[in-house]
Amino acid sequence: MTERAQREGVETWLFTPKSYPSREAYEADILAELRRRNVELVVLAGYMRIITPVLVEPYYGRMINIHPSLLPAFPGIGGIRQALEYGVKITGVTVHFVDGGMDTGPIIAQRAVEVLDGDTEETLAERIHKAERELLPHVVQFIAEGRVELNGRHASIRQ
Known part of the structure; x- marks a missing residue:
């Protein structure tokens, strides 16, 4: 990546979690870099770690994640596989605020994806990832435009 x-001319920096004595120390370095660069919004996609209060608290309401299920169903790793195993007919994607729990933050937007007869994890994942690539940029745009409001557990998008 x-x-x-x-x-594409996008500036990057790399932190290696295992080189830190704790998750909190790791996140403190990330937080320092985010602040140094005046980052206003953190967008997580494929970030498979629970985030501690060190990073959640200063960025609460300004950190979002995308998850491959219609939360609160099938949180954590393997949401697509879990949906298939459970036999649901509709699954999808969720963009939510990060609150430090495992995919428990207030939901900003969701998009449904039909589970088709004969779907495999790979075929369903293809459609889910397409929905993710469509939904996430829209949510980021809505946030940039100041249209996303957070009131307790309820997030809404103004028209």
């Missing part, structure tokens, strides 16, 4: 970012 770093090579792709460089080709």
